[in-house]
Amino acid sequence: MELEFKITGIFRTSADPGPAREAILTLLKDARSTILSKGAPEGKGARITSVDVDTNGIAINITSDRYVRAHDAILRLRKPLAGLLGKEHRIGIRGIDITQYLVTIPSEQPLGELKIPYVNSMEYTQGALVLSLDVGLSEIEKRIPDRIISLIEDKVTASSYGGKGEHWDLLWSSGKKAHQFNKDPTPELVKLGWIKRGASRGQWIHGPQSTAIFRAFEHIVIEEIIKPLGYREMIFPKLVTWDVWKRSGHAKGVYPEIYYVCPPKTRDPEFWEEVADYYKVTLEVPIDKIASKIDKPIGGLCYAQCPPFWPFLQGETLPDDGFPLLVFDRSGTSHRYESGGIHGMERVDEFHRIELVFMGTQEQVLAHSEDMQKKYMHIFNDILDMEWRMAWVTPWFMAQEGLTGLADKGSVGTIDYEAIMPYKDEWLEFQNLSVNGDKYPKGFNVKSQSNQELWSGCSGIGLERWASAFYAQKGPDPDNWPDAFNKIVGELPEGIRFL
Amino acid sequence: MELEFKITGIFRTSADPGPAREAILTLLKDARSTILSKGAPEGKGARITSVDVDTNGIAINITSDRYVRAHDAILRLRKPLAGLLGKEHRIGIRGIDITQYLVTIPSEQPLGELKIPYVNSMEYTQGALVLSLDVGLSEIEKRIPDRIISLIEDKVTASSYGGKGEHWDLLWSSGKKAHQFNKDPTPELVKLGWIKRGASRGQWIHGPQSTAIFRAFEHIVIEEIIKPLGYREMIFPKLVTWDVWKRSGHAKGVYPEIYYVCPPKTRDPEFWEEVADYYKVTLEVPIDKIASKIDKPIGGLCYAQCPPFWPFLQGETLPDDGFPLLVFDRSGTSHRYESGGIHGMERVDEFHRIELVFMGTQEQVLAHSEDMQKKYMHIFNDILDMEWRMAWVTPWFMAQEGLTGLADKGSVGTIDYEAIMPYKDEWLEFQNLSVNGDKYPKGFNVKSQSNQELWSGCSGIGLERWASAFYAQKGPDPDNWPDAFNKIVGELPEGIRFL
Numbered sequence: 001m002e003l004e005f006k007i008t009g010i011f012r013t014s015a016d017p018g019p020a021r022e023a024i025l026t027l028l029k030d031a032r033s034t035i036l037s038k039g040a041p042e043g044k045g046a047r048i049t050s051v052d053v054d055t056n057g058i059a060i061n062i063t064s065d066r067y068v069r070a071h072d073a074i075l076r077l078r079k080p081l082a083g084l085l086g087k088e089h090r091i092g093i094r095g096i097d098i099t100q101y102l103v104t105i106p107s108e109q110p111l112g113e114l115k116i117p118y119v120n121s122m123e124y125t126q127g128a129l130v131l132s133l134d135v136g137l138s139e140i141e142k143r144i145p146d147r148i149i150s151l152i153e154d155k156v157t158a159s160s161y162g163g164k165g166e167h168w169d170l171l172w173s174s175g176k177k178a179h180q181f182n183k184d185p186t187p188e189l190v191k192l193g194w195i196k197r198g199a200s201r202g203q204w205i206h207g208p209q210s211t212a213i214f215r216a217f218e219h220i221v222i223e224e225i226i227k228p229l230g231y232r233e234m235i236f237p238k239l240v241t242w243d244v245w246k247r248s249g250h251a252k253g254v255y256p257e258i259y260y261v262c263p264p265k266t267r268d269p270e271f272w273e274e275v276a277d278y279y280k281v282t283l284e285v286p287i288d289k290i291a292s293k294i295d296k297p298i299g300g301l302c303y304a305q306c307p308p309f310w311p312f313l314q315g316e317t318l319p320d321d322g323f324p325l326l327v328f329d330r331s332g333t334s335h336r337y338e339s340g341g342i343h344g345m346e347r348v349d350e351f352h353r354i355e356l357v358f359m360g361t362q363e364q365v366l367a368h369s370e371d372m373q374k375k376y377m378h379i380f381n382d383i384l385d386m387e388w389r390m391a392w393v394t395p396w397f398m399a400q401e402g403l404t405g406l407a408d409k410g411s412v413g414t415i416d417y418e419a420i421m422p423y424k425d426e427w428l429e430f431q432n433l434s435v436n437g438d439k440y441p442k443g444f445n446v447k448s449q450s451n452q453e454l455w456s457g458c459s460g461i462g463l464e465r466w467a468s469a470f471y472a473q474k475g476p477d478p479d480n481w482p483d484a485f486n487k488i489v490g491e492l493p494e495g496i497r498f499l
Numbered sequence: 500m501e502l503e504f505k506i507t508g509i510f511r512t513s514a515d516p517g518p519a520r521e522a523i524l525t526l527l528k529d530a531r532s533t534i535l536s537k538g539a540p541e542g543k544g545a546r547i548t549s550v551d552v553d554t555n556g557i558a559i560n561i562t563s564d565r566y567v568r569a570h571d572a573i574l575r576l577r578k579p580l581a582g583l584l585g586k587e588h589r590i591g592i593r594g595i596d597i598t599q600y601l602v603t604i605p606s607e608q609p610l611g612e613l614k615i616p617y618v619n620s621m622e623y624t625q626g627a628l629v630l631s632l633d634v635g636l637s638e639i640e641k642r643i644p645d646r647i648i649s650l651i652e653d654k655v656t657a658s659s660y661g662g663k664g665e666h667w668d669l670l671w672s673s674g675k676k677a678h679q680f681n682k683d684p685t686p687e688l689v690k691l692g693w694i695k696r697g698a699s700r701g702q703w704i705h706g707p708q709s710t711a712i713f714r715a716f717e718h719i720v721i722e723e724i725i726k727p728l729g730y731r732e733m734i735f736p737k738l739v740t741w742d743v744w745k746r747s748g749h750a751k752g753v754y755p756e757i758y759y760v761c762p763p764k765t766r767d768p769e770f771w772e773e774v775a776d777y778y779k780v781t782l783e784v785p786i787d788k789i790a791s792k793i794d795k796p797i798g799g800l801c802y803a804q805c806p807p808f809w810p811f812l813q814g815e816t817l818p819d820d821g822f823p824l825l826v827f828d829r830s831g832t833s834h835r836y837e838s839g840g841i842h843g844m845e846r847v848d849e850f851h852r853i854e855l856v857f858m859g860t861q862e863q864v865l866a867h868s869e870d871m872q873k874k875y876m877h878i879f880n881d882i883l884d885m886e887w888r889m890a891w892v893t894p895w896f897m898a899q900e901g902l903t904g905l906a907d908k909g910s911v912g913t914i915d916y917e918a919i920m921p922y923k924d925e926w927l928e929f930q931n932l933s934v935n936g937d938k939y940p941k942g943f944n945v946k947s948q949s950n951q952e953l954w955s956g957c958s959g960i961g962l963e964r965w966a967s968a969f970y971a972q973k974g975p976d977p978d979n980w981p982d983a984f985n986k987i988v989g990e991l992p993e994g995i996r997f998l
Contacts, residue, residue, distance in 0.1 A: 115773040117780050144780060151779045196811050198736035199743045200798065205811040206734035208826070214734065232992050235705035235713065237697035238832045239758065239800070239849055242784045244698045251778050255763065255771040259738065260793050261800070262759045263836050272754040274614045279750050281616050281646045285741045291795040294759050296786045299699065301738070301760070301800075312695050312704040317998045325995065327707070331851060332831035333737045337762050350738055352830060449998055493731050496824065499816045499948055 001127050003149070004063065004104040005046075005070035011081055012057040014092040021053045023084055028060070028077070035076045040067030057094075069149075071101065071140045098140070101133040103149060107156040116151065118144055129156070171415065173389035174381065179422045181475030185468060186344025188476055193495050195345065202338050202349025204464075208493040213470075214352065214463045216489045218330065220383060221354050221461055225375045229326060229368075231356060236329040237308040241299035247314075247443040248307035252401040258300035259335045259349075265295055301335035304396070305355035306458045310444040317447040323454075324360035324368050346421070346428055346468035353463065359441065359456040361448070366411070369435050369457055376417065376433070384470055385482040388419045389427070396434055412437035419469035428472070430465035434458055500626050502648070503562065503603040504545075504569035510580060511556040513591040520552045522583055527559070527576070534575045539566030556593075568648075570600065570639045597639070600632040602648060606655040615650065617643055628655070670914065672888035673880065680974030681921045684967060685843025687975055692994050694844065701837050701848025703963075707992040712969075713851065713962045715988045717829065719882060720853050720960055724874050728825060728867075730855060735828040736807040740798035746813075746942040747806035751900040758834045758848075759796035800834035803895070804854035805957045809943040812858075816946040822953075823859035823867050845920070845927055845967035853960040858940065860947070864954040865910070868934050871958060875916065875932070883969055884981040887918045888926070895933055911936035918968035927971070929964035933957055 017024065028048050037045030046064035053059075058081070064070040074096060085091040110124035118139060120132040129152060135144055189195045194210040197203070206214065225231065239261055245251040265271070271293065278286040302308070309329065318325065335350050358368045373390075380386045393399075395414045414434040418427040434457055441447075441454035448454050474480050478492065516523065527547050536544030545563035557580070563569040573595060584590040609623035617638060619631040628651060634643055688694045693709040696702070705713065724730065738760055744750040764770070770792065777785040801807065808828065817824065834849050857867045872889075879885045892898075894913045913933040917926040933956055940946075940953035947953050973979050977991065 112769070114776065116776045147780045147782075151776055198807060199740040199810050200736065200738045203736045203738065204734075205736060205808065207811065208731035208733060211732045211734050215732065232707035232995075233710045233714065234707060235703075235710050235851070237699065237702045237704060237849060239699045239702065239834060241698045242786075246778075246782070246784065251784055253775045255774050255789065255792075256766045256768055258763065260761045260763070260789070262761060262796065264755055264757065264759070267755045267836055267838055269755055270611075275754050276752045277613065277615045277650060279745075280650045281643060283646075283745070285745065285750050287741075287795045290754065290759070293754075294796065296790040297761065297793065308697060309704065311698050312706065312995070319996055319998055322996050327995075335738060337766055339766055350736060352734065496731075496811070496826075497818055497821050499818055 001104070001106040003066040003106065005065075006100075006102045006104075007062050007070035007074060007098060008059070008100040009062070009074050010054075010057045010059045010097045010099065011078070012094040012097060013085065014094055015089075016055045017053055017058060017085060017089070017091055018055065020085055020089045020091065023088070024053055024058060024081070025051060027080060027084055031077060031080075035080065036062075036064075036068055036073050038068070038076075040065075044068075046070055046073035069145070071098075071135070071145050074098075075140060096137045098136055101135060101145070103131045103133060103145070105129045105131065105149065105152050105156065108160050111152070111155050111159060114155075116148060119148060122152075167392075167394050168416075169392040171390040171392050172377075174387050177385075177387040177473075179387070179420075179473045180480040181471070181473060182422045183475070184344060184423045185471035185476065186346070189345070189471065192476055193498065194476065198350070200349065202343060202347070204345060204348065204350075207495050209495050210467070212489060212493050213467055216485070217461075217463055217466050218354060219488055220379055224379055224383075225356070225372070226328060229371060229375070231326040231328045234309065234312070234327045234329055235331045236302075236305060236355070238302045238332040239299060240302055240308050244307050244311065245299065247310065248304070249397055249401050249439065249443065250303065250307065254303055254401075257336045257338070258303060259337055260297035260300045262294040262297050265293055302332065303334065303336060305329060305334055305353055305460060306357045306440075309357060310440055310446075313441075313446045314444045315446075317449060320449045320452075323448065324358055324364040326356070326358050326368070328354060328356045330354045344468070345464050346472075348464055351462055351464045354461040356459045356461070357456065358458070359446075359454060361452050362455045365435055365455040365457050369433060372433055372459060373415070376431075380417070383482065383484045383488070384466075385485075386419050386469060386473060388417060388430075388469070391416050391418065395436070396432060397436060397439060411435065419473065421469070421472040423472060428465065428469055430469040431461050432459065500603070500605040502565045502605065504564075505599075505601045505603075506561045506569035506573060506597060507558070507599040508561070508573050509553075509556045509558045509596045509598065510577070511593040511596060512584065513593055514588075515554045516552055516557060516584060516588070516590055517554065519584055519588045519590065522587070523552055523557060523580070524550060526579060526583055530576060530579075534579065535561075535563075535567055535572050537567070537575075539564075543567075545569055545572035568644070570597075570634070570644050573597075574639060595636045597635055600634060600644070602630045602632060602644070604628045604630065604648065604651050604655065607659050610651070610654050610658060613654075615647060618647060621651075666891075666893050667915075668891040670889040670891050671876075673886050676884075676886040676972075678886070678919075678921045678972045679979040680970070680972060682974070683843060683922045684970035684975065685845070688844070688970065691975055692997065693975065697849070699848065701842060701846070703844060703847065703849075706994050708994050709966070711988065711992050712966055715984070716960075716962055716965050717853065718987055719878055723878055723882075724855070724871070725827060728870060728874070730825040730827045733808065733811070733826045733828055734830040735801075735804060735854070737801045737831040738798060739801055739807050743806045743810065744798065746809065747803070748896055748900050748938065748942065749802065749806060753802055753900075756835045756837070757799035757802060758836055759799045761793040761796050764792055764794055801831065802833065802835060804828060804833055804852055804959060805856045805939075808856060809939055809945075812940075812945045813943045814945075816948060819948045819951075822947065823857055823863040825855070825857050825867070827853060827855045829853045843967065844963050845971075847963055850964075851962045853962070855958045855960070856955065857957070858945075858953060858955040860951050861954045864934055864956050868932060868956055871932055872914070875930075879916070882981065882983045882987070883965075884983075885918050885968060885972060887916060887929075887968070890915050890917065894935065895931060896935060896938060910934065918972065920968070920971040922971060927964065927968055929968040930960050931958065 045068040046062050049063050050061040062070040062073050082093045106128050118135050120134045123130045194207050195204045198205050275289050333350050334353050338349050380388050393414050393416045416429045417431045419430050421428050436456050440456045544567040545561050548562050549560040551558040561569040561572050581592045605627050617634050619633045622629045693706050694703045697704050774788050832849050833852050837848050879887050892913050892915045915928045916930045918929050920927050935955050939955045
């Protein structure tokens with residue numbers, strides 16, 4: 001069973017096309033071997049299965065495979081038909097009505113209940129899904145049917161892979177090390193007063209000692225990566241609008257984990273007086289009243305850290321000697337709505353990350369990724385002395401768009417860095433490094449002077465994750481920390497004491 | 500005309516109180532000079548204006564002034580009446596019904612249309628507002644009527660002051676200085692490529708040069724304030740829940756300027772599949788669908804920076820030698836929905852602030868505020884060489900709760916730091932320093948070992964504001980910057996070049 005398209009359409013004409021009947025039939029007959037197979041492999045393309053020249057127009061049935069899709073076929077016919085009718089018969093084509101469009105997509109199993117725009121129905125029979133599309137000329141021109149097919153094909157692939165498990169290929173491992181500590185570090189840190197839960201879910205307040213460790217990590221990143229590799233610091237925005245996520249691709253799938261942001265409908269104090277008064281009288285915040293006074297979400301809180309940087313480059317052309325371009329940001333928080341339950345510091349809704357972004361030619365980007373890998377290896381081996389490993393996984397942007405799959409090694413893809421958590425004998429992803437191909441320069445329309453294809457990459461250093469991995473292996477007592485790290489931390493600040 | 504309360508209530512009894520009639524009347528008659536005037540000045544308090552001993556209970560009318568408010572009076576009567584009826588007649592009091600409650604509040608003018616909970620009507624007659632309250636025993640016990648009166652009295656005060664203009668008293672001024680620059684700095688910085696607009700409103704992306712200046716400011720704060728005064732760094736959360744704003748007082752009035760945060764109703768990918776599919780097919784984000792799939796707001800983005808720190812101390816007792824406690828945060832963004840129109844960097848919706856918090860006894864907090872003032876004076880005079888002034892203004896927390904007024908100098912209050920913007924000859928508030936009295940330790944229930952009253956203060960250093968004031972007076976050319984500052988900045992990083 002193969003992909004199959006069956007469309008029924010009518011070219012509406014400005015007058016009875018009867019006088020042109022023979023010419024029309026000839027044109028459509030010839031089309032099979034010309035316009036309807038152009039660009040398709042031998043024997044492939046679209047076929048006209050019936051034609052009915054009526055007083056109002058020309059009704060037509062087309063069947064096709066994936067090469068010249070039936071809706072493309074109907075578009076291809078418009079111009080020659082209009083030429084024929086106009087030149088010789090002074091008849092115009094008023095439009096094209098699509099009365100039926102059935103698409104058959106092979107699938108080993110049915111998909112669940114789905115609500116997909118422009119899809120009237122979807123039935124599963126004999127190893128295939130049959131979709132009835134409700135589209136007109138405008139939707140065909142906007143390529144809606146093509147995107148529906150891709151979407152369904154992705155779902156079919158995902159369902160036959162049996163879910164969303166990420167791919168994972170080991171690249172390197174430090175090997176087993178002895179660990180000074182085997183407890184869950186979070187409750188230990190809480191006991192010591194280094195961290196306390198914040199008021200919101202998955203949120204921590206860091207006391208002076210925990211903050212000092214974060215700053216020590218930051219210091220390592222600056223001294224070992226930022227300075228030697230020549231990164232320049234920028235400040236990336238932290239409220240991210242739909243427009244940015246459309247260009248970055250996150251609009252394809254990031255919805256379940258976003259903290260959404262809604263502005264007030266107006267800043268007029270009188271509009272809000274009722275809410276303030278309600279609170280002042282009852283000491284309860286009137287959440288329903290507030291919900292009615294705010295706008296729909298304009299976007300959400302920072303999720304992946306680099307997308308809101310890209311509007312800085314959007315639509316620009318950069319000089320060739322400006323590459324590789326290396327910039328980083330450490331100016332604020334990221335937020336993800338994580339799955340329920342009580343987590344420690346290793347899985348949080350609000351976290352702090354140093355984000356590094358690199359861009360250049362393919363060669364420059366791949367070479368830079370190698371440089372970064374060496375730097376990270378030095379840090380995790382020689383300064384933090386961790387038990388860790390690297391794996392080649394589904395690119396983060398694919399995962400965040402709800403896709404699976406794995407790219408060729410050494411090209412586009414993501415390296416996950418994982419550390420063993422001795423207290424539960426599980427691995428924790430504590431940072432990643434990705435080569436994202438041309439995705440971002442393309443999405444944000446960034447060009448190079450010489451018009452060479454631009455690639456980019458990024459690496460997110462999650463401070464909560466570094467800390468979780470480090471404490472899990474070394475514990476919170478500096479006596480058990482590597483000398484190289486203690487030298488950077490210096491003396492820990494005194495914590496806030498309670499009675 | 501004075502504040503006046505008139506309540507009609509019925510003590511519902513478990514049996515006909517007729518047999519106790521004489522004793523009841525005697526008790527109520529005696530009450531005037533005892534329980535109904537206890538604690539009130541001579542001649543003041545509540546008066547019973549009528550009593551009706553019925554078969555179902557005791558109906559009563561009470562009139563009062565502000566000293567023993569009629570609703571308090573009725574509460575005061577319950578216990579003695581219950582004692583009398585229970586002991587001698589085995590009759591219980593089943594409850595108290597309030598059938599009418601009128602409160603007269605003097606006002607020079609009517610207030611506008613208001614929706615206040617538990618207020619049935621509000622009429623303006625003869626120099627006073629007459630409110631009819633719809634309250635029962637439970638509302639009285641929760642002190643709802645008292646909060647309604649305070650609210651209306653605040654509104655009356657505000658309306659007679661003619662609005663919400665902040666108070667302002669000059670404390671110190673640098674005097675006039677010559678300026679090297681007289682343009683609006685924002686468009687100049689944009690031209691130079693130092694900053695670009697972010698995708699959201701009032702949001703900027705900072706290039707390497709602008710970021711370097713922010714880091715230079717941060718360096719000054721660390722070297723001149725953090726280190727010499729002994730501040731310890733912490734990480735304060737950036738998503739703020741209602742609970743925090745209830746305790747900090749912001750729930751009283753901050754609504755018009757908040758960016759609200761709504762989590763997804765669930766993280767289940769199937770629940771969101773429809774949204775992702777809609778986007779993938781149409782390339783439009785289905786905002787209405789999303790709005791129906793998110794929860795009501797759980798709070799908002801960081802507004803004032805210190806409130807979400809306080810849960811770290813909440814409910815704790817600190818040792819006396821732990822004061823003054825000095826902590827600061829620079830871990831993320833603050834967000835305010837500012838009034839419309841295009842602003843430069845000087846008025847933004849997303850900004851970066853170093854927030855300093857200090858706590859101790861009243862003496863310690865006031866002394867520390869003096870120390871801070873000296874440090875700031877040194878920075879603005881000797882390093883940044885600015886034309887600036889300090890003014891004593893309505894405390895920020897009062898302003899943010901929608902209140903006006905001015906505290907005695909040298910006690911609770913806010914100092915605004917303002918710099919002249921030569922291009923428009925206006926002053927820009929570029930930071931503040933506040934002594935907040937016992938508000939925060941009380942709101943978050945923090946105690947000292949010796950049970951001395953704790954005070955706190957805070958100071959917000961807005962980097963966008965420092966930058967706006969500095970550039971406005973000095974321009975973006977380092978040749979025109981003070982040597983002391985250039986020494987800190989060092990060589991500016993190269994910007995990102997575009998063709």
